[in-house]
Amino acid sequence: MTDLLQSVVNGLLIGAVFALVAVGLTLIYGVMDVVNFAHGEMVMLGMYTSFFAWSLLGLDPLLSIPLAGVSIALTGALMYFGAVGRVLGKSPLAQVIVTFGLQVFLRGLAQFLWTPNTRTVPRPWAAGLRWEIGPVVIGGPQVIMAVGALLATGAVAYFMNRTRLGGAVRAAGEDPAAASLMGIDPRKMYALCWVIAGLATGVAGALLMNSYSASPTAGVSFVLMAFVVVAFGGFGSITGAALAGLLVGVAQGVVGLYAPSYTLAAALALYLVVVLVRPQGLLGTR
Amino acid sequence: MSAPTVLRRPSPARLSGPTGRRLPSWGTAALILAALAAYPLVFADSAAHNIGILALTFGIAATGWNLLGGYAGQVSFGHALYFGTGAYTTAALVRQGWSPWLAIALSLPLAALLAAAVGWPCFRLRHHYYSIATIAVAEIVFILVTNLPGLGQANGWELPVVEQSLANLQFSLLDKRPYYYVALGFFCLAALAVWLFLRGRAGNYVRAIRDDQEAAAAVGIDVHRYKLAAAALSGAVTALAGGYYVMYVLFVDPPSGLGLDLSVSFTLMAVLGGVGRFWGPLLGAWVLVFVQDVTRQEFSGSGRSVDLLLYGALIVLVSITEPGGLLAIGQRLWAPVARRLGGGRGGKAAPEPAGSAEVKP
Numbered sequence: 010m011t012d013l014l015q016s017v018v019n020g021l022l023i024g025a026v027f028a029l030v031a032v033g034l035t036l037i038y039g040v041m042d043v044v045n046f047a048h049g050e051m052v053m054l055g056m057y058t059s060f061f062a063w064s065l066l067g068l069d070p071l072l073s074i075p076l077a078g079v080s081i082a083l084t085g086a087l088m089y090f091g092a093v094g095r096v097l098g099k100s101p102l103a104q105v106i107v108t109f110g111l112q113v114f115l116r117g118l119a120q121f122l123w124t125p126n127t128r129t130v131p132r133p134w135a136a137g138l139r140w141e142i143g144p145v146v147i148g149g150p151q152v153i154m155a156v157g158a159l160l161a162t163g164a165v166a167y168f169m170n171r172t173r174l175g176g177a178v179r180a181a182g183e184d185p186a187a188a189s190l191m192g193i194d195p196r197k198m199y200a201l202c203w204v205i206a207g208l209a210t211g212v213a214g215a216l217l218m219n220s221y222s223a224s225p226t227a228g229v230s231f232v233l234m235a236f237v238v239v240a241f242g243g244f245g246s247i248t249g250a251a252l253a254g255l256l257v258g259v260a261q262g263v264v265g266l267y268a269p270s271y272t273l274a275a276a277l278a279l280y281l282v283v284v285l286v287r288p289q290g291l292l293g294t295r
Numbered sequence: 296m297s298a299p300t301v302l303r304r305p306s307p308a309r310l311s312g313p314t315g316r317r318l319p320s321w322g323t324a325a326l327i328l329a330a331l332a333a334y335p336l337v338f339a340d341s342a343a344h345n346i347g348i349l350a351l352t353f354g355i356a357a358t359g360w361n362l363l364g365g366y367a368g369q370v371s372f373g374h375a376l377y378f379g380t381g382a383y384t385t386a387a388l389v390r391q392g393w394s395p396w397l398a399i400a401l402s403l404p405l406a407a408l409l410a411a412a413v414g415w416p417c418f419r420l421r422h423h424y425y426s427i428a429t430i431a432v433a434e435i436v437f438i439l440v441t442n443l444p445g446l447g448q449a450n451g452w453e454l455p456v457v458e459q460s461l462a463n464l465q466f467s468l469l470d471k472r473p474y475y476y477v478a479l480g481f482f483c484l485a486a487l488a489v490w491l492f493l494r495g496r497a498g499n500y501v502r503a504i505r506d507d508q509e510a511a512a513a514v515g516i517d518v519h520r521y522k523l524a525a526a527a528l529s530g531a532v533t534a535l536a537g538g539y540y541v542m543y544v545l546f547v548d549p550p551s552g553l554g555l556d557l558s559v560s561f562t563l564m565a566v567l568g569g570v571g572r573f574w575g576p577l578l579g580a581w582v583l584v585f586v587q588d589v590t591r592q593e594f595s596g597s598g599r600s601v602d603l604l605l606y607g608a609l610i611v612l613v614s615i616t617e618p619g620g621l622l623a624i625g626q627r628l629w630a631p632v633a634r635r636l637g638g639g640r641g642g643k644a645a646p647e648p649a650g651s652a653e654v655k656p
Contacts, residue, residue, distance in 0.1 A: 038423075044423040044426070044427070091611075092611045092614075092615055095615040096614055096615055096618075099618065100618065101422050102364075102368065102370060102570060102618070103614045103615075103618045105370050105422065105423060105426055106370075106562075106566050106570075106610060106614045106618075107610075107611060107614040107615065109372070109559075109562070109610065110563075110566075110606075110607050110608075110609075110610030110611040110613075110614060111607065111611055112607070113559060113563070113603055113606050113607035113610060114603075114604060114606075114607025114608050114610070114611060115607070116603055116607070117600070117601070117602070117603025117604030117605070117606065117607050118604050118607075120600055120603055120604070121600065121601055121603075121604050229555075233430070233434065236427050236430075236431075240424075240427070244424075270438065270441075270442045271438060271442070273434065273438060274434070274435045274438040274439065277430075277431035277432075277434055277435050278431070278435060280427065280428070280431050281416075281417075281428055281431050281432070284420055284424050284427075284428060285416050285417075285419065285420070288420075288424070
C-alpha cells in the first residue's frame with residue numbers, strides 16, 4: 010500500500026512534466042494541424058542547453074531555466090521558418106514527413122556534436138532537498154520539476170485562454186481566413202506557436218536536468234508519452250493535455266510498480282485505446 | 296460504376312507528382328535490372344557487394360512501405376514490425392532446422408495477416424492519428440519481444456552456420472556475389488508483386504483513396520478493404536526483406552529486427568527516392584546505404600556519426616523543395632536535355648495527358 014502511494018505520488022510529479030511537454034505539442038496540433046515529431050528533440054536540446062550552462066558557466070539547472078527556454082524558443086522559430094512553415098498548404102504527407110525529418114536531423118546533430126554519451130549534472134541544488142510525509146518520500150528534484158512544470162503549463166494555458174494575443178492564436182487556428190480579415194496574420198500566429206512550444210520544451214528540458222541525463226535519444230520516451238497525453242487530453246486541448254499529463258504520469262507510476270519494463274508499452278496501448286474508442290479524448294471537441 | 300480516374304482533382308502540391316501514378320515500362324525495368332545485374336561485376340570488392348546486398352534488401356522493404364505509404368497514402372512509421380516478422384519467423388524456423396526458403400515463404404503470409412490485423416482497427420484513423428498508431432503498435436511489439444521469454448529477449452538469436460549452398464541460403468563471405476544475386480532475385484519478385492497489384496483495379500482504387508478518401512467512398516470503393524489489401528501486400532514484401540536480411544547477417548535482436556530506427560529508414564528511403572514513384576524507394580535505399588557506409592568509415596571510432604544528420608537534412612530539404620524526391624529532381628533536370636535531344640524520348644518529363652490509358656482499370 011505504501012509502495013502504491015509512493016508510485017502514485019512519483020507518477021503525479023513526473024506527470025506534471027509530461028503535461029508541460031504535451032502542451033506545446035497539442036498547441037501546434039490544435040492551431041496548425043501539424044504533428045511535431047521533433048518535439049522530443051526540442052526537450053533533448055533543452056536538456057543539453059541546461060547541461061552546458063552547468064559545465065561551461067557553472068549554472069545550476071534551476072538557474073538555466075530562462076536560458077534553456079529562450080534558446081529552444083529560438084530553435085522553434087528556426088524550425089518553423091526554416092522548414093515547417095514552408096510545407097504549409099502542401100500535401101498532408103509532406104507535412105507529416107517534414108517534422109519527422111527534423112526529428113532525425115536534430116537527433117543526428119546532437120549525436121554528431123556531443124556523441125551518444127549521456128551527460129548528467131552531478132548534485133544539482135534541488136538534490137539536497139528531501140521530504141518525508143508519513144511513509145512517502147519525496148525527492149527535491151521531483152518536487153522542483155513538478156512545481157516548475159505546473160507553473161509553466163499554467164502560464165501557457167493562461168496565455169492561450171486569457172490574453173488577447175492568445176485569442177488571436179486560437180482564432181488563427183480555428184479559421185485562418187476569417188482571422189486574416191480581422192488583421193491577424195496566421196503565419197505570425199503559427200510562428201508564435203512554435204516559439205511557445207520551444208519555451209515550454211526548453212523549460213521542461215532544464216527542469217529534467219535536475220534528475221535525468223541528457224543524451225541524443227533522451228527526448229524519445231518523452232515525445233511518445235506526449236503523444237499519449239495529447240491523444241488522451243483531446244488533440245488540441247491545452248487544459249486536456251495538462252490533466253491528461255498528470256493522469257498518464259500516475260498510470261505510468263502504478264504500472265511501473267508492477268511491471269517496470271512495460272510502462273511505455275502500457276502508455277502506447279492507452280493511446281491506441283483512446284484514439285480508437287474515444288478519439289476526442291477527455292476534453293477534446295473534434 | 297465509372298472508372299476511378301474521374302475522381303482525380305487537381306492538387307498541384309501532392310507529394311507524388313503527375314508522374315507518380317505512372318507505372319514503369321518494361322524498357323525502364325529492363326535497363327534498371329541490367330544495371331543492377333552488372334553492378335557486382337563492375338565493382339568487384341567485397342565492400343561494394345555488401346553495400347549492394349543491403350541496398351537491395353532495404354530497397355525491398357522500402358518498396359513495400361511505398362505501396363502503403365506512397366500509393367495508398369497511409370504513412371506507416373511502424374513497418375519494422377513486418378520486417379521483424381520476416382526476420383524472427385525465418386530465424387525461428389531455421390533454428391529448428393527448416394529450409395530458409397520455406398521459412399521465408401511461410402513468413403510472408405504471416406506478415407500479411409499481421410498487417411491486416413493491425414490495419415483492421417487502425418485504418419479507421421486518418422493521417423497522423425494513423426501514423427502515431429503504427430508507431431505505438433510497433434513499439435509495443437518491440438517491448439514485448441525484448442522482455443517476454445521465448446523470442447531471444449534482448450540478447451537476440453543467432454542462426455547456425457551450415458554448409459554453404461543455395462538451398463541453405465548461405466554462401467562464402469569472401470565472395471558475396473551469390474548473396475547479391477539472390478537479393479536481386481528477391482527484389483525482382485517484390486517489385487513484380489507490387490507492380491501487379493498497382494496495375495490492376497486495386498492499384499487505381501488505393502490511389503483514389505489516397506487522393507480523396509471521401510470521393511473514393513462516394514463512388515462505391517470499399518475503402519477499408521482496399522487499404523487492408525495494400526497493407527497485407529506491403530507487410531509481406533517488407534517481411535521478405537526481413538527474412539533475407541536475417542539470413543545474410545545470421546543474427547536478429549529487437550533493435551536490428553524491430554527497432555523504430557528501422558521503420559524510420561524505410562520511410563526515409565522512400566521519401567528520399569520519391570514517394571509514390573515505383574523506383575523511388577530503390578534509389579533512396581542505394582543512396583542511404585551508400586551514404587551510411589561512407590560516413591561510417593569516415594567517422595568510425597570517434598563515436599560520432601553524420602549519417603543521421605545527413606538523412607534528416609535530406610528529408611527536410613526534399614520535403615520543402617521537391618516532395619517528389621530525387622527522382623522528381625532528376626526528371627526536372629532531365630527535361631531540358633530531353634527536349635534538346637529532339638523530344639524523341641522526352642515523354643518522361645512531359646505532363647501526363649488527362650485520363651491516360653495506363654491508369655484505366
